Amino acid sequence: STAPASWDKPLAGKVAVVTGAARGIGATIAEVFARDGATVIVADIPAAGEALSETANKVGATALALDVTAPDAADKLAEFATERFGGIDIVVHNAGITRDKLLANMDEGRWNSVINVNLAAPHRITEGLVAKGALKEGGRVIDVSSIAGIAGNRGQTNYGASKAGVIGMVNAEAPKLAEKGITINAVAPGFIETAMTAAVPLPTREAGRLMSSLLQGGQTVDVAETIAYFASPASNAVSGNIVRVCGQSLI
Ligand code: NAI
Secondary structure, rough: OOOOOOOOOOOOOEEEEEEEOHHHHHHHHHHHHHHOOOOEEEEEOOHHHHHHHHHHHHHHHHEEEOOOOOHHHHHHHHHHHHHHHOEEEEEOOOOOOOOOOOOOOOOOHHHHHHHHHHHHHHHHHHHHHHHOOEEEEEEEEEEEOOHHHOOOOOOOOHHHHHHHHHHHHHHHHHHHHHHOOOOOEEEEOOOOOOHHHOOOOOOOOOOOHHHOOOOEEHHHHHHHHHHHHHHHHHHHHOOOOOEOOOOOOOO
């Protein structure tokens, strides 16, 4: 069949949810989705309140205080989106945390919190939204993995395991979601310049930048535009894929 005449507003009429969207990569995903014509819900933890409202105002999105690890997170999200907008077309599981420690000091608390936010929550929320019928036929699920889940990273056993888990989860969920006409894909960003990576010590930051064949950190928009592709009709026939963003990892 023929190509569309234009990609102006490819997400018009779509309702998109972005978790962890108060700042960083999530805020830029929300901005790009709004540009592409989507109705956007930006979700973040209650403690992010003010930053979340600012992001929502800036991009013209609706804010929702939502801790993705809450047992009722999927219910809350489904109810909110269904009441206001009639359901969800696109969900981006972007919320993520690091709790780095070298292996000998990798305690249960750090392990569990990272696995819960980065891996268990996206799974529970996707399952919940599908079970409730809140995620519509033809819907899109986009997960955020990391190059740390592919190549590993010193001090990030918990983080690397959670992000490798995301890849396994995407592969496992793709055929099941396909039965409902829903696609699922993930991005695996390299080192991206955000508050998360600004918090790591300078030598580690420099090493992170040099892990990429681009020999510099990526920008949040690089990740957001790749996610916008997975959200758009351009990727109708694409599911179960992981795309690295930020050049080729050199490790
Ligand atoms: P960030 O720390 O700037 O933003 C993460 C957002 O998630 C924050 O607003 C935070 O409040 C929110 N969040 C944390 N826990 C939450 C919870 N339980 N419920 C709801 N929201 C929660 O991080 P950044 O850099 O923007 O990262 C976004 C995603 O990209 C994360 O999943 C991260 O692991 C991933 N990533 C980032 C890379 C980087 O180099 N910055 C590289 C690869 C992946």
